[in-house]
Amino acid sequence: MSDIDKQALRKRYSAKPTPKCDICGAKMTIQRMSGSRVTYGCSGAIYDETGCHYAEGRSLADEHYEQSRVTVTDESDPDVLALLDELETKDKQIADLKEAFRIALSAAGIDAPAAAAGKGEAS
Incomplete structure (x- = not known):
């Protein structure tokens, strides 16, 4: 979405x-x-x-x-607003985890796009 x-x-x-x-x-x-x-x-x-x-x-x-x-x-529907808040929180958590993973790969000397391409994901 x-x-x-x-x-x-x-x-x-x-x-x-x-x-x-x-x-x-x-x-x-x-x-x-x-x-x-x-x-x-x-x-x-x-x-x-x-x-x-x-x-x-x-x-x-x-x-x-x-x-x-x-x-x-x-x-107005507070339940829909609460679900949107949860979804936005999860989206931020995913983005933060991706960034942390990218930093960890970089610190280990692994090229993040190449590692992702090796797992079958688009680079």
Whole structure:
């Protein structure tokens, strides 16, 4: 599997960032979840030490909220990401072992490409 394929898989199965409101730029909140579908909306709610209140001129389910709603499909999968991490770790270990073997052959005065060719591998 090429690095490009792994990178594409990592991008596809990573969690997507919370979208921003197209109207005001605020970070939207989850309004509804159903299976892999997540609906976000800009509620105008402000959470601080005094509790929850709405920004000036905003109210629950106002026109701004209705226009800002967006539903996305969540395809994130932490198991796929863990498998990709393991695969990349193994690839690095293999590369490190090949380099150590090449150094050992060189220290012993053995030409690494010739030794590989003698084992039936391409040089």
